[in-house]
Amino acid sequence: MPQFDSLIGLLDSRSFTTIWYWLALIGMWSAAGRTVLGVPSEVLARARSAQGEGEGQGPAVITLLDWLSLVLPRWRLGPREGAVFLGVTSFLMTSLIVLGFVFWLELAQALVLLLVPFWMLFWMRVRLARRLFPLIAAAQDGGAPVAEAALGVSRAMTWHRRWVTVLSMVSVALAALWGALWSVIHPVGF
16 A cells, blocks of 8 residues: 555545546446436437327326426425535535646546536536426426426426536546646656
């Protein structure tokens, strides 16, 4: 086991030159792209195709609305919880940014490039859930036709999925570019 002279020596471990970092980055984005708010992409695709065929209240559409009625309460953040979570995570992200890009610690830079996009993804999901709550409630209470609510839900979820794809491509590209630049600037790792 290597001896670490200080906490800074422990934090300044290799990140961009190991395969594990890249496997974790790709694996996390792959897992994030498989669901939208916990609803499998296949359920959304079946509902979209059923709506395209004119089955606005078919089994695939009802399945989508059932999934959402089960998973949306998990994404409900009250003002107090949201403020606390935003404050704590903002402090942690700012600390990582300072460690990585002021003190030039490679591990902190790698964590910033890994975690900041997922932090943004979390808030995108909270925003989407907040947009979907009224649509699901209106469909359950009979305030809006099921077909109309399902169409709004599937459109919002499809756009969210597209933005997640864009975010994942940009974050992987930035991580790859910064990792390559880091490797060129620090050829022996120092």
